[in-house]
Amino acid sequence: MQPERRSDATRAAILRAARERFAADGYQRATIRAIAADAAIDPSMVMRYYGNKAQLFAAAVDVRLRLPDVAGIPRDRLGETLVAHFIKRWEGDPSDDALLTLLRSAATDEAAASRLRDIFASQVAPVALAVCPDPAEATVRAGLVATQMLGLAFCRQILRLPPVVAATPSSLVVQVGATVQRYLTGELGAVLP
Template sequence: MRRSSAETKTVILAAARERFAADGYDKATIRAIAADARIDPAMVMRYFGNKEKLFAAAAEFDLELPELASELAGAGLVRHFLRKWEADEGLQVLLRTGVTNEAAAERMRTIFGGQVLPFVVRITGDPAGAPLRASLVASQLLGLALSRYILKFPPMVAASEEELVARLGPTIQRYLTG
């Protein structure tokens, strides 16, 4: 069965996301991804050039940041990110890989810089202070994800969404508006 170019890219990206999730960046191979997609490895290279570019494409995420009133932004962000991390294992893979791989770390910086920073500017109305505020917000949200989903600290795993929102929301709020 012949696929269109767009369909082939979609199949490759789906296989890459699953393989990166299962094996991590370093252990995932173009050959394994191609086998998962049931195509020749040369096709992966044709569409994406190399493993790093394939990873960047597979690690493209829209954080879908909600519209929040500034006084509710801290709790809203914590709730949103908990749900996002739960729903999208790819973000967990990106975090896990970003700790040891520069390409993944750059992807994470690009995603957070391109999406969280404008959110913070909108909430604060402070373009000059927003980069530091956004970095502080990211440190809390990424720390939460690392301890809950990657390292799986038992108290973090056991905590309810509402408990985490109640405890971390005020800290995020202070970073945003304090």
């Protein structure tokens, strides 16, 4: 194996182990030694590649939602498209998903909670702004979409609530998609501040 490929493989192993450890233990209790042990490497290698625990955490939870371009989606399919996007992402390898790592950590660590808020504000709010009927509502609408996406992830991947786990992805796309659609383009009524 070439040194560059070995380096990439080592980095990937460290990030995978870090995500799992941060998810299981939270930021405060996770240690570089435990992460290194999980990755089957020396702790000095973690420090070599990432510097310190804070920098490793930042790399482990560097989340790009990779949301679909809403310009190419029929307006009445936005909710279903977004829900399908998130489900597909989580159904792959949820233990290696930085967003789920953040969700697990956010309950006990303010840095993780802050990062999660930033991700949804910077990546979901522009989608809401592009499609909502009133631009002044974009932030509220993005927040409501976040409640559905994070709630679904929490119940299906972390809490493993039996009826939600048993639901097929296609049924979740239809059911949750309808709510997300309303949050994006429907009447909000008294929800607004």
